[in-house]
Amino acid sequence: MIEPLDESQYLAHRAGTVPQPVALRSWVRAVGVPFRRGIPHSFAYLLRDEESGVHVVDPGQDTAENRAYLSAVVAESGTDPRGIRSITLTHFHRDHSGLAAWLARESGCPVRLHSAEIAELRAESRGSRYTDGLDARMRRWGMPISRASLIEITGETPPALTVPDELEPVADGELLPIPGRRVRVRHTPGHSPGHVVLVLEDEGLVLTGDTLLPHINPPIGRSHGGEGNAVGRFLESLELLAAYDADDVGPGHGYCFRPLGERRRDVEAHVRARLAEVRTALASGRGTDAWTVAPQLTWGPGWANLSGRNLQSALDQTALYVELARSAPA
Structure with missing residues (x-):
């Protein structure tokens, strides 16, 4: 069973509020940056090097309020956005990367992220998978066009993400250039x-x-692109992380916790159980594609209660599991 690293973070998570900044180590701070209803915040991380320079990981969603808030938190470290030494992203989704372009302009730093994420941006597949190519995705799912109303998304459409002017690729195994600190990149697609x-x-x-x-x-295949099946790649990533099973975790959302291995094994068990469900549905002959397999799977809210963005996510992920089940039989 996992346990929180900080009680105030955990209580904020339970209350659905944004936690106050917390020092995880003498030179590492976790900063809850507001996001939206349902997902109250993402975590930005401020790393101080041995020369007192500040480095930012995943600065969060871009809003005027978040710019002011992050500036105030950075000021507590004795600098301002212009004094930031580096910016690194775990991935290019708006809840983690939105402020990166602004922060890069203020600081003059390039934004570091994996080359596969950069390739996706250059292929113009950035942004939400819930807005692009619905007709093509419905065909891939096997969903009748007549049922399109089930996946319509209502409400305000978020603005397009601003891509930073200068992107610098990082590679698996690389140490980030943070003086006096050993921060190693591991690719986890x-x-x-x-x-x-x-x-x-x-x-x-x-x-x-x-x-x-x-x-x-975590949702799998949250973005387009990449090599191989996203579910298969995710299982490989979980296997890679086994080397760090005893470590503490600073996640992208929720609260910081320990140990990594407990949660890693739980997530892997969930993925393998879902894959077994999909294989059973395919073997029964009652499912041939995402649209016919998905209703036979276990869904938290219940299949009949899924619509809009949640239904799109369910069908996208089911399609990935169907693809893997067919390519790698049990």
Whole structure:
């Protein structure tokens, strides 16, 4: 069973509020940055190097309020956005990367992220998978066009993400240029093709982005693109993380916790159980594609209660599981 690293963070999570900044180590702060209803915040991480320079990981969603808030938190470290030494992203989703372009302009720093994430941006597949190519996706799911109303998304459409002017690729195994600190990049595709975690090797702490979260199973294939099947790649990423099973975790949402291995095994068990469900549905002859397999699977709210964005997510992920089940039989 996992346990929170900080009680105030955990209580904020239970209350659905944004936690106050918390020092995880003498040079590492977790900063809850407001996001939206249902997902109250993402975590930005401020890392101080041995020369007192400040480095930012996953600065959060871009709003005027968040710019002011992050500036105030950075000021507590004795600098301002213009004094930031580096910006690194675990992945390029708006709740983690939105402020990166602004912060890069203010500081003059390039934005570091994995080359697979950069390739996706250059292929113009950035942004939400819930808005692009619905007709093509419905065909891939096997969903009748006449049922399109079930996946309509109502409400305000978020603005397009601003891509930073200068992107600098990082690679698996690379140490980030943070003076006096050993922060190693590990490529963990699955949630997105270029997702990475950052291992603080001398601290027993891993910043996992959305690869491991304390309270939900992370969506797989959250972005287009990438090589191989996203579910298969995600299982490989979980296997890679086994080397850090004893470490503490700074996730992308929720609350910071320990140990990594407990949550990693739970998430892997969930993925393998879902894959077994999909194989059973295919073997029964009652399912041939995402649209016919998905109703036979277990869904938290119940299949009949899914609509809009949640139904799109369910069908996208079911399609990935169907693809893997067919390519790699049990």
